Amino acid sequence: MMNILTIMGTKIDEGSENYKEVMNAFNILAHRTAQNSVYSSVGLGFLTLTPEYKKTLKYLRELVCDLIKKNPSLKAESDEYEDGKQALVNLAVKAMKQGLFTASDVEIESFTMIAASYETSAIVVYSALVLLAMHPEIQERAFEEVRSVFPDGITSVEYDDLKKFPYLDMVIAEALRLAPPIPYIGRQAINETELRPGVTIPKEMQVIIPIFELHRRKELWGPEAARFNPENFLPGNIAKRHPCAYMAFSKGPRNCIGVRYAEFTLHVLLITLLRSLKFSTTFKYDDIVFMPNVTLSYKVEPLLSIEVRA
Incomplete structure (x- = not known):
């Protein structure tokens, strides 16, 4: 742990x-x-x-x-x-x-x-590695970025180093989009709230926010919403979307209190793993079946093959 x-x-x-x-x-x-x-x-x-x-x-x-x-x-x-x-x-x-x-x-x-x-960081790292193993061209681009920052290997990763990985940032955000570790969150309405004309949430009503489905809506993410594409998080593409189209760590005053800790952990783990190892799998992306429990899981966990990089 x-x-x-x-x-x-x-x-x-x-x-x-x-x-x-x-x-x-x-x-x-x-x-x-x-x-x-x-x-x-x-x-x-x-x-x-x-x-x-x-x-x-x-x-x-x-x-x-x-x-x-x-x-x-x-x-x-x-x-x-x-x-x-x-x-x-x-x-x-x-x-x-x-x-x-x-x-x-x-x-x-x-x-x-x-x-x-508990579990959430491990789930995201595993999901990111699975997605990268299924998309070797994206994995190689991420690896090249890591190698450009650490050409002679890694002894430590400092906080300031994280600013040097714009492509890895997009990879992690896209992994969180497709495989949010907490796929559903619940809220209670403090006041009666009108979402739009004719749609009102009564005071104290329990509301379930389906993050998993939100992250795959074609109206927000385009016709290829279900595909793994880190370029969804290019600055220009982010600017076109509603700010709540992506909420891997929730939004507002009750968002995840550990968001900075999680982001740092994910970056350090993936930087270290990608610099030293190459991941592959025979499992097909289209065969992934997610199980949306309190934390996201897989009906069948894809097995990864690991090769040590020279």
Whole structure:
């Protein structure tokens, strides 16, 4: 669970009993969240509040609280790691010391970031690699861009480096368009809202926003809306579309709080992978069947062949 390391500054050894426990708990949480999003849309969200769900939520909250208590920045004068890097929890603890956060705020922000990033980053990276493997000419163009920035290989990727990958930016955005990790989101209307003449959403009505379908509407994305085409995100093409035609991280004041973290993670992972490895698959793009659960999944996961680049 890379997100535990980067958010909390703590590594849980893969394969350990603790790791299996945490993974199982997050799987239960994801399953219950999916059920809740469906049941809540018809006023039956309370049915998901089972003893198993409450026990799992309590376990995960206690885990996060324990990791916060063990964090060195609570005791040290400095909030910096020896190498100058900071995990999210260090920033949250620093905000608490400055009076900007309460202890409860630190717990909530840390838990939210871990829960929200569970699976999602891995799904997007996998989807991007699948799409690139199915479109070798796009993969090669992305690779050439990465190699032009890192001709001798990669030792580290810094934040300022990310400005040097305009084509990879488009590849990632297009992967997020076709395979949004959260395909549906729910909202509740605060006030009665008129969308257009004759269409009004009553106050407190539950609204489901189908991001997956929105990203494939031909009225917004053209007749080839279902095809993988990074040029959809050329500046000129973006300017022609409604700003809400693309909402991989939602929109408005309740958009994804981890959007910057997610974007940085995706870029670093793909830059590193594409620089060293070449991906291919015999699976056909037209044979992909997505399963829109709380997080996007595949009916059959395409297998990837990996070749080390010289």
